Amino acid sequence: MGRTPYCDADGLKKGLWTPEEDQKLLTYIQQHGHRCWRSLPKKAGLQRCGKSCRLRWNNYLKPGIKRGRFSLQEDKTIIQLHALLGNKWSAITAHLPKRTDNEVKNYWNTHLKKRLAMMGIDPVTHKPTSTILGSANGDPKNALNLSHMAQWESARLQAEARLAKESKLRQHEPGDTTNALAPPLCLDVVKTWQSLMLNSIQGSLHNGAFGLGLGDNGGDLESPTSTLSFSKSAQAAVSTVVSSSDFNGVLGADHMNEVYTTQQHNMALDVGDVPITIQASDNEDGDFIEGIANNLLFNNLDMHSLSTFSTITSTTSTGNGEVHEMTKNYWNNILNFIS
DNA sequence: AACGGCTCCAACCGCACAAAC
DNA sequence: AGTTTGTGCGGTTGGAGCCGT
DSSP: OOOOOSSOSSSOOOSSOOHHHHHHHHHHHHHHOOSOTTTHHHHHTOSSOHHHHHHHIIIIISTTOOOSOOOHHHHHHHHHHHHHHSSOHHHHHTTSTTOOHHHHHHHIIIIIHHHHHHTTBOTTTOSBSSSOTTGGGTOTHHHHHHHHHHHHHHHHHHHHHHHHHHHHHHHOBTTBOTTTTOOOTHHHHHHHHHHHHHHHHHHHHHHSSOOOOBOTTTTOTTOSSEEEEEOGGGHHHHHHHHTSGGGGGTSOHHHHHHHOOTTTTEEEEEETTEEEEEEEOSOOOSOHHHHHHHHHHTTTOOHHHHHHHHHHHTTGGGOOHHHHHHHHHHHHHHHHHHO
8 A cells, every 4th residue: 555645746836835825824823733734734725735834834934943144153053063963954953943954954055065165175074175184293093083073972962962852842732833942952961061072081181081980870771860970070061061051941940959969060951751860970980982872872872873982982092182172273274264 | 138057045855764543 | 563644854956036248
């Protein structure tokens, strides 16, 4: 049998939407929600297929969508995330509130990709087209390390995007469009992680490793809360970011008191049904990468990401301070160019 | 004014996957 | 367990608008 075609070829309009069609769709969804896209166009009096209606709503009509020029910060975010994730537009868009994946994708293809190409950077690999980044100082190992960092970040961001997606789904109720574009929960996690990454890499220069360890129950499948532990070298970053007012958007005040205390250096994120606790610890003996892998895996990371982690585990500890500097210079160069 | 080339972006297409039946 | 349905995602396309000749 197979499924019936989602779009009937006959009798349905295609192409650009007219203001009248937009108004019909908007009015209907505001009154009835969009529980079933297939039956929606008929009920709304539209000669469109449900898929077309859904696309129009998600990319254009949904309240809160930001249109117009991308800011420099948005450019930076897109370039950075694309370097780490590739063409994972939904994952990238999860970190850009109020932008749609279609818009980000178009913006990348028509603007950012060209700019990178013009400055001699391959928009696919994000490396200079002629020479490998980092080889200028005679140490190709740096390029390798940056590549591994990118893989590491890629897996992490994919996991965060999933959490953000789940959170969005939980927020959405048919007929209620007011919270359709609430900021993704992962944004604060990104800030935290970015700080942690830089601090931990710097800390590794002294420790000979990242200095972050897996907590006692970090790999416990039975535990309702996965725990990730950080060494003291990362605590400053955790405290700085987590204690910011931004975090109030993620955790309610009561919940904050319950799960997060600066004295214990713990950070907890209650993302839907998947609570994550990031716990500072004096234990520096654990395997940081393995801990990350376990933690994210048990919180919806797929096997592909796990394999990425295993690759990184064998080589990340060879990193040095130049990696951080090289990474910083890389992004500075890009941003200087596009600004 | 007319034409052609180019850019940009809204929308379409096909595939994948999870949920529902 | 197999089929159907709904939705998400990324790649691609069509056409409107701009610009130069």
